[in-house]
Amino acid sequence: MKNTISHRVADFLKNFPPFNFLHPKDLEKLSEQISILYKDKDAVVFTENEKTHDSFYVVHKGAIALKKNQKNDTLDMCDEGDIFGLRPLLAQENYIMEARAHEESILYAIPIAVFKPYALENRNIGNFLIESYASNTRNPYSDIHKDKLYGDDIHDPLQSNSHSLDLQPIKYSKKIVTCSPSTTARDIAKLMTKKKVGAVLIVDEMLPIGIITDKDLRNKIVTGDFPILTTAETIMTKPVITYPKKMTVTEAQMAMMKSNISYLCLTKDGTKNTKAVGILSKHDVMVALGNNPAVLIKALKRAKKVKDIKPIRARIMQLLQGYLDQNIPMTLISKIITELNEACTTRVIEMSLDKMSSPPPVKFAWLALGSQGRSEQMLHTDQDNAIVYENVTDVFREETKIYFQKFASLVNKGLFEIGYDYCPAEMMASNPKWCLSLNEWKEQVHYWITNPGKNEVLLSFIFFDYNLTYGDSEIVNQLSDSIFESIKANPIFYVHLVSGALQSPSPTGFFRQFLVEQDGANKDNFDIKRRALMPLTDAARVLILSHSVKSISNTAERFEKLAELEPNNRELYLSCSYSFKALLKFRTKQGLLHNDSGQFIALESLSKMEKIKLKRTFKTIKELQELISVRFNIANVV
Amino acid sequence: MSIFSFWKKEEDLFDENITIEETRFVVLDTETTGFDYDNDRILCIGALVLQNSVISVQNSFEVYLQQDHYDKSTAQIHGILKDFIIKRPSELEALQQFLDFVGDSVIIAHHTIFDVTMINKALERNNLPQLTNPRLDTAHLYKKTLIKSHLFERKDHYTLDDLADKFDISKKDRHTALGDAYITAIAFLKIVKKLKDKKEINLNQLFK
Missing domain, CATH: 1.20.120 (Four Helix Bundle (Hemerythrin (Met), subunit A))
Structure with missing residues (x-):
């Protein structure tokens, strides 16, 4: 029976292969017969050697870890839109891996009996499945084929640290920025700034004929050798060095070294006579080579959506694990990790500011409280934060308050999306009580200090460990001074703090x-x-x-x-x-x-x-x- | 033993061996012409079965009822127009189908009292038996998950939107009966998980 939920399911599935190959009507029909499963963190979906279920699974929300041999080795991590548990169904053998919820997850269970006819009928789906599994038959656990089930373009960040780099397919940028040979250097520079890229591909009837990089602009235009309105044709580097898209990390590195270039153009068949499908930069290679703070910071800067930050957070956790394994001093580890975590928060704040219809009406400071404020937060924990903004006249009071509350809600939601749970006591900037002007905060803190009941002491505990994450430090300084003055005038407050x-x-x-x-x-x-x-x-x-x-x-x-x-x-x-x-x-x-x-x-x-x-x-x-x-x-x- | 019976608390509803997981829950929501139990009518009933943390899409219930009473002002919320026709059974037929669907399951809704009273009024009009199923309310259960602290003011009422925001459930189908039932079901699962993290609980404790 067609209903609201089946619509909802179909609406989700249509974005992911192989379901995107299905006719909408078929997808509707398929969606009517699925079940929706809720799995707690660490709940098992199926175990190794278990007899197969009659359905395979698609992750709707959360993440499922595929493991083998009780060794706790995670072979693959499936997240939104990924399929798992299908191969054993088609091969009619028992499960060879264990599937366990890595975080709280919602799964769609699709009965194989319902799905199979489509797989047989629809050639696209058949091909997708064959391509996914054919490569897997010999050694389904080899690193090279890990990503294959999801196509070439999705690269799981958890694997970038794996040891067999030379075998790993490289992730390249599919959004190629191109222009025609007649574009002027000035327009190209503008385009590159706008798209935040370091290279533009010059194409003629879809075929790559040249490339212009930052270096070309510096060497040819800025030096004055060519006027700023010179066309691309004249200054581009040609011919383009092209490679096939299926490259491993090592191959890409070798290619760049060989020709001493920073960008590779990837085409359909590897020659310049076919369409360009992607651009690979030195940065991409660096990213693939491993997690280090500099690369992660750069990746953060490039993130365009909050959703892009979540995988970066996962890599920060990996980096943390690596540091701990190497027994690096905790002081250093916590500094680096805190720095990175703060960079994530800052990026979320910047994105939220962009989403607001106007810039902030007055200066403000975003404060991290509690363990985050103390720079001791390394893992995914709850968020505790507050906003303090400059004093405004009565006329603008309401307006300013509304602005910052709206802004804070965006940031809190963004932080939630990248893995910081909401504070159960709502000590978050989106709570009107934690989003105040400087004078209001001064009054608030003064009240806590002069009326130190149990709650006031607790609140001070959380609040006094604040740390500026983003914004104006002068406001924060003034607040600190006011706190010290109040405490000096009311020494009895120490007794309460101590108790x-x-x-x-x-x-x-x-x-x-x-x-x-x-x-x-x-x-x-x-x-x-x-x-x-x-x-x-x-x-x-x-x-x-x-x-x-x-x-x-x-x-x-x-x-x-x-x-x-x-x-x-x-x-x-x-x-x-x-x-x-x-x-x-x-x-x-x-x-x-x-x-x-x-x-x-x-x-x-x-x-x-x-x-x-x-x-x-x-x-x-x-x-x-x-x-x-x-x-x-x-x-x-x- | 009689002396001990004084200490005995209210009778448990279920055998203590029945787990929350294996219980058959029916999660429901209604769209109505308004909030007046006597004059307003049910336009749509959406319900789904939740058992072992699984929701089967096929096994869900969504029926738009034929009604004479219609209130333009609420149409903005539920978007159900009077002439919007997809196989629309009479109230009697719809209610009979619904009773079959519910059986003796535990009913879950958000602000359950409203939906159940609405349905019971309709059952009464059609000379059908009243719903006597045990009921749970996610609005009430959610409050149990909140920390008890003076620092934190609870609201008196938590709307389904509040829950969807807190639990990161998409509000895409908000204000369709089955869509709301789905949000309620996922919220219920997450609430039970939260309560379990706090303290091991069984089915009976959910009702206390």
């Missing part, structure tokens, strides 16, 4: 055993965030505020600064800094292992050595808590 800081639950029980969660999905796991990291963070904040130190929000750095300021407690502070980094590393590793925030640790998965290391940090935490409870004792303040 708040001492409230984190104890990590160990009476017999020095780990205290674990009693209920819920994390039953019997150790909460490393609340029981170990938070006490350190909270204490560092109180101490650093008492020294009126501005603009250090990272916990480890705060302890290092404290060691400098209080030489007699130097040893304790340094050990706090060390413990914090060790714990953070612990959490990060756990998070990467389970693709979550790493907050909860299954103790049985730890080695004896790791447990000892963990417990050692607890001793430091205890000493630190004693220090602050003595120092900020109410008796000392009043």
Whole structure:
């Protein structure tokens, strides 16, 4: 029966091969017979050697990891629009891989009995399937064929780190920027700026006859050798060096080295007598060669849509894993990763600004709060953020507020799309309470400091770790100054901050055993965030505020600064800094292992050595808590 | 033992061995001419079956009813025009089909009380038995997933749009009965997951 849901399904499927080859009517009919499956993160779709189901699957939302041999080796990652579990159905054998939800996913299950007639009837579909699987028959797990199921153009970023680079097909840009031989140099430069490319292909009746790169413009026009209105024909580099589109990374690299060029033109059959299908730049080769911060930053700058950022985030996580594996110092790792994460956020903010119908009415600052503000956030966690904008006169108050709230909603949604969950307590800039003018913030903070109830202290905890992500630093400076003034005038506030800081639950029980969660999905796991990291963070904040130190929000750095300021407690502070980094590393590793925030640790998965290391940090935490409870004792303040 | 029965809480609806997954849920939504239980009429009923976290497209229910009462002002919302005809059964026929479809399943909707009351009023007019199925409301269940904190003000009412935004569900077919039922179903699945993350729960606890 045709209905609203089948429409919805068809509307989605029509964008992906092989369903795009189906006649809309057939697609409708097919869509009426599918089932929609919801899978929790880590839920199994099918296991290795399991008898085949009567349907194959298309990922509608989320991601499915295909694994083999319990080795936890992810062979392939399917995301939106990808098909899996079809080959075993056609070959009539058991599943040879395990499919497991990498994140919360929605799948469409398509009965093979319904689909098969179309595959037999429709030649395009048949060809697509044959091409997908023929290459796979000998060794379905070889790296070369991994991407084949989805055509040549989709390149899974998770694989770019794989070891057999020389065999990997390279991803090239399919959006070729072209112009005719009679275009002037000036127009070409404009075109290149507009499209953000470094090379334009000159085509004559669809065939590539020359190429103009940044270098050509510099060497021929800017030098004054040719006037700016010279036509492309005269200054282009010719003939174009062409290659077939099926190139591996190594081949591309060799080709560029051989001819000493930075761009390759890819044509249908590899000669210049066929249509150009893509352009391959040195940058593309660099990207394929691996993840390094510079490449990722460049990729971010090139991202045009929020959707483009998500795969880059995945690669940042990969980079993080690599750093941890190589045992690079945590201080360095967290700096680089934070920098990259911030670059992602900044890009989302820039894109959101572009989406607004007008530029911001006044200067503003986008603040990262909580762990992000402390530059300690490395994994996908919740977003905590706020906006502070310049004071405006009463006339413009409403208007300005509305503008920034709308802008904040765009950013929050964008951040959600790239993998930062919404804050469960809605501490986000899109919440009207967290999107205020400078004076409103000053009043707000002053209120917290002068009326320190339990909530106010908690709010200050989150807010006082802010860090400027984007925008005007002067506004933030003024806010910081105002906070320090208020605190100085109200020393009693420290007492509340300290009692708040001492409230984190104890990590160990009476017999020095780990205290674990009693209920819920994390039953019997150790909460490393609340029981170990938070006490350190909270204490560092109180101490650093008492020294009126501005603009250090990272916990480890705060302890290092404290060691400098209080030489007699130097040893304790340094050990706090060390413990914090060790714990953070612990959490990060756990998070990467389970693709979550790493907050909860299954103790049985730890080695004896790791447990000892963990417990050692607890001793430091205890000493630190004693220090602050003595120092900020109410008796000392009043 | 009688002394203990004092402590015994209200009777559980289901055998404690029945899991949430294996339960047959019917997720439904209605489009109506308005919000008046007595004067307004149902224009469309959309419903789907949710079992083992699977929704079968084939096994879903979408019926536009023949009605004399029509209110122009709500047409803007649901987009159902009076003369918009695709095989439109009478109210009686539609309700009979619907009763067959629901069976003894657990009913889920967003603001369930409205849809169920609307349907029950129609059943009454047609001398059909009332719906007595156990019911769940995603508007109510969603509130259970929210953190309890003084820092965070809950709203009194969460609309289906709020849920779709929070859970990143496409609002493409908003305000068609079956489209809304689909959004409700996905929201329900995500709510159950959230509740499970907090605390192991069973079917009976969903009703408390």
